[in-house]
Amino acid sequence: MSALKLTPETRIVVVGLGYVGLPLAVALAKKFNVIGFDISEQRVAELKDGFDRTEEIEKERLVASTLKVTSSVDDIKDAAVYIVTVPTPVDKKNKPDLTPVRSACEIVGPVIGKNSIVVFESTVYPGVTDEICGPILAEKSGLVCGEDFFLGYSPERINPGDKVHTVDKITKVISGQTPEVVDVLDELYCAVTTGGVFRAANIRVAEAAKVIENAQRDINIGFVNEITMIFQKLGISVYDVLEAAGTKWNFLKFTPGLVGGHCIGVDPYYLAERAKQINHDPRIILSGRAINDGMADFVAERICAQLSGNGKILVLGLTFKENCPDLRNTKAIDLIAGLKVRGFQVDVHDAAADPVEAKKFFNIDLKPDLAQLKDHSYTAVVGVVAHDSYKDIPGSEFERLLEPGGLIADIKAMWQNIEKPQYIRKWQL
């Protein structure tokens, strides 16, 4: 491969303009000639109008960006670098669903040129880039992988809704099929991040590094969720225990919770699948998954155990995490189901979710405004997602919403020091 010199004219295509792809494309467009491609015409139309439904890029930045967006394959021919940021979900049996990755390769294959570099950022298990993506790109392009075009892998680490660890600040792990590819990626990513790059030993190492970052978090949360279950039965609050244990210098600070979303609750299954392919039983990884997947029902059972009769419960929070509109794979929905199956009526409010998406995905009519909810109409208010605006709800609002003897159920320890009258009960994990 002749050394590629990056210039402001270098054509870069970002494939998949979601939570990961859009911020990356906008950041790259400050330095290069960037085209963002997405198969969703609706997403492209919204972005052309300056609207990012993921709330990662504000309208002013989007409108001011030189990024061009398209859903037409004709617009993405002959770029020097293609960066693939498409989803990597699991199917109903928790098996990796590589359909979007394969489909992106089928789209990109015919348009790549000689010396194009195709970099994958989607989270996968070790081997996907070399064994699955490379061959599809070669077949669709008629070019030879590693000679005519080249592969790279650079995992994405951003967090939806996290305004601190943004794409322009985090350290990027990079890897490529040849040292020249890694040099290009070094220059490319250093142009957008002040966090610098780390050159992984090879593509599989970079793939493995990403998937274990999230599997490690899942297992640690699984441990805390398991001790939560034990301590609930012992009448001890896990938050009180964690506060005490956290005074030790090397205690790891994880908190209990519902592990949903597109990454932590999904990526361990990718690693587990790879382990199974090579006849290794991934016991710790799958135990963590099983505990975390059972947490929503456990919490529902604990809440209902404290309520007599079949009242109405107000759930605050539907998204998979705080301060972010992302509803994908949210476990709040399992908790709601757990409350309903135990005979309770459930109203749901969310300070960040799009009501149209809540209806479309879950058939839930979100309550638009807490202030409009009837006085004393709930037997319990359950804090499921720690959106900032929920942390500030005063005790008087619970007093207004709850019937006498009602329960504040605080899953995220948002209201630990709330002032409330004696006749309102409070329970936390």
Ligand SMILES: NC(=O)c1ccc[n+]([C@@H]2O[C@H](COP(=O)([O-])OP(=O)(O)OC[C@H]3O[C@@H](n4cnc5c(N)ncnc54)[C@H](O)[C@@H]3O)[C@@H](O)[C@H]2O)c1
């Ligand atoms: N969301 C995160 O914060 C995060 C963080 C780190 C890593 N990741 C990983 O990054 C990848 C992308 O995640 P995301 O959250 O941005 O997903 P997303 O669902 O927000 O966005 C993906 C976009 O890709 C588009 N798309 C799907 N198939 C396509 C195709 N064949 N060609 C072109 N576009 C296609 C979709 O229309 C969508 O707009 C996943 O592998 C994920 O695990 C995500």
